[in-house]
Amino acid sequence: MKSFTTILKTTLLASVLALSTTNVQADDFNRTASTITTSDNVQLYYKDWGPKDGEVVTFSHGWPLSSDSWESQMQFLADKGYRVIAHDRRGHGRSSQPWQGNDMxxxxxxxxxxxxxxxxxxxxxxxxxxxxxxxxxxIGRHGTKRVNKVALVSAVTPLMVKTNTNPNGIEKSQFDGIRKASNDNRSQLYLDIASGPFYSFNRKGAKVSQGLIQSFWRQGMMGGAKNTYDSIAAFSATDFRPDLAKIDVPTLVIHGDDDQVVPIEISGAVSAKLIKDAKFIVYKGAPHGLADTHKNKLNQDLLNFLQAK
Known part of the structure; x- marks a missing residue:
């Protein structure tokens, strides 16, 4: 009778031979149903909703949020037959929190x-x-070969911080203040942003939603302290002007004219001019967080853009 050790060795050898003869792609090993592992070993959480044969739309979220911030748009478009995909940026949400690499x-x-x-x-x-x-x-790094269209919503492009070549930008001291607040009491910072300028809840007569405030706070606190701190420099000091010049596909720019976080006059209005033939839609009275406060309008505008020939 064969010993248990011999049987075990035989079984393991058979398993190895089976794997070696199976046609398995190498990149199958870096993806699960909800995570993708990058080349520098960062695990990215992602959602993949809607019919798998639908036209694909990807969503990239804001700071310090996660892919959850897109749920209204994703559910709406998935119901319309689109395959919608969003990932949590490295260091944010359910993705891993690398010490390095928190840059654009x-x-x-x-x-x-x-x-x-x-x-x-x-x-x-x-x-x-x-x-x-x-x-x-x-697009600046990888081009538009795989890109059909682009939509920039309340985007930080082309450059937020004030520099010699961007004299209308925001003083660096303001971003330094956000960094200090992040280190002093990150939890309170997120509550203050959500209950104030992000949704324009600080405006007279505003209808304040505690649910939106709590959702913003929850998403922010899921991210890593170091990652969200580093990301402040990434979103404020990165110059996207060369990248915008490379966009050669239909582009929609949407911005609220009451955006207190990323003012329209230094962002959406400029980006729309820098991108060839971009369509620019201004949301009257809309705050930075218009994906929630004006979600029905945004959903329809995105659908119209996707359906346009």
């Missing part, structure tokens, strides 16, 4: 990793706030 180049390459792992083509890239910068930098 890595964010853009992570978006490419999602497209690669899911084998996506003819994609419409939608980016909100920091996510708009991520989309622009993706």
């Amino acid at each position: 180049d890595h964010y853009a390459d992570d978006l490419k990793a999602v497209l690669d792992a899911l084998k996506l083509d003819k994609v419409t890239l939608v980016g909100f706030s920091t996510g708009g910068g991520e989309v622009a930098r993706y």
Whole structure:
């Protein structure tokens, strides 16, 4: 009778031989049903909703949020037959929290990793706030070969901080203040942003939603302290002007004219001029967080843009 050790060795050898003769692609090992592992070993959480044969739309979220911030748009478009995909940026949400690489180049390459792992083509890239910068930098680094259309919503493009070549930008001291507040009491910072300028709840007569405030806070606190701190420099000091110049596909720019976080006059209005033939829609009275406060209008505008020939 064969010993248990002999049987075990035989079984293991058979398993190895079976694997070696199976046609398995190498990139199958870096993806699960909800995670993708990048080349620098960062695990990205992602959602993949809607029919798998639908036209693909990806969503890149803002700081310090997660893919949850897109749920209204994703559910709406998935119900319309689109395949909608969103990932949590590295260091945010349910993705892992690397100490290094919290910058736009890595964010853009992570978006490419999602497209690669899911084998996506003819994609419409939608980016909100920091996510708009991520989309622009993706095109700057990787081109538009796989891109069908682009939508920038309340995006940080082309450059937020004031510099010699960007004299209308925001003083660096204001971003330094956000960094200090992040280190002093990150939890309170997120509550203050959500209950104030993000949704324009600080405006007279505003209808304040505690649910939106709590959702913003929850998403922010899921991210890593170091990652969200580093991301402040990424969204404020990255110059996206060269990236915008490379966008050569139909582009929709949406911005609220009461955006207190990313003022329209230094962002959406400028981006729309820098991108060839961009369509620019201004939401009257809308705040930065218009994906929630004006979600029905945004949903319909995105659908119209996707359906346009």
